[in-house]
Amino acid sequence: MAEQRQVLGDWKQGEAIAQSGRGLTWTDTAGAANGGNCYNCHQISKEEISFGTIGPSLYNYGKIRGVSDPASAAAKPIVEYTWGKIWNAKAYNACSNMPRSGHMGNLTEQQIQHVMALLLDPASPVNK
Ligand code: HEC
Known part of the structure; x- marks a missing residue:
């Protein structure tokens, strides 16, 4: 995996990606x-x-997990888990209904970095 600091992109772009269903129809x-x-x-x-409510709410995702600085050593396990979950949800739960966005090539690494920022950046509306 990339250097931790580079794992987070721009939450504004992440928000647009999270809201877009393009590519699946x-x-x-x-x-x-x-x-x-x-x-x-x-x-x-x-x-x-x-x-939709098939998956758990991601509102306050980083906040609930105590992520105040996503680049810190303390945040590393949650950063890695979140990346892995978005990349290949079935790696953690074989019966997961969640698409394997990275594994299947639906999202690029850079797009996933933006979505990561949406979930973990304290400045993101997700954590407000
Ligand atoms: C088809 C439905 C579906 C879509 C689309 C989907 N997810 Fe999920 N997601 C789920 C389900 C169901 C779970 C909980 C079960 C599991 O662990 O797989 C989950 C779990 C998660 C978790 C773990 C939550 C936790 O508390 O551990 C994260 C993070 C997550 N999703 C992020 C995303 C992101 C980011 C996207 C868009 C790139 C996305 N999901 C798209 C269904 C979906």
Whole structure:
């Protein structure tokens, strides 16, 4: 895995990715960036009006886990778990309904870094 500090991208871009279902439907144009579709199964922020509940709420994800500095040694286990979960949810739970975004190539590493920031950056609306 990359140096821990580089694992977090920009939460604003992460939010756009999490809210986008692009790439998972037949109407998509080839070549457009895929979305993470996270909102379809998770609550992500307080502002959302509709979201799916197949997965647990991700609101306050980093805050609940006590992440005040995602680059710190203390945050390392949760950073690694979160990365692994988004990359390949079935590595932790073989029956997981969650798509294996990285493993299946739906999201790029950089897109996952942005989604990581959305979940773990204390400045992200997820942790407000
Ligand atoms: C098809 C539904 C679905 C989609 C889409 C989905 N997830 Fe999930 N997710 C789940 C389910 C179900 C669980 C809980 C069961 C499990 O562990 O797999 C979960 C668990 C998680 C967890 C672990 C939560 C915890 O408390 O340990 C994280 C983090 C997560 N998802 C992030 C994401 C992100 C980020 C995206 C978008 C890139 C996403 N999920 C898209 C269904 C989904």
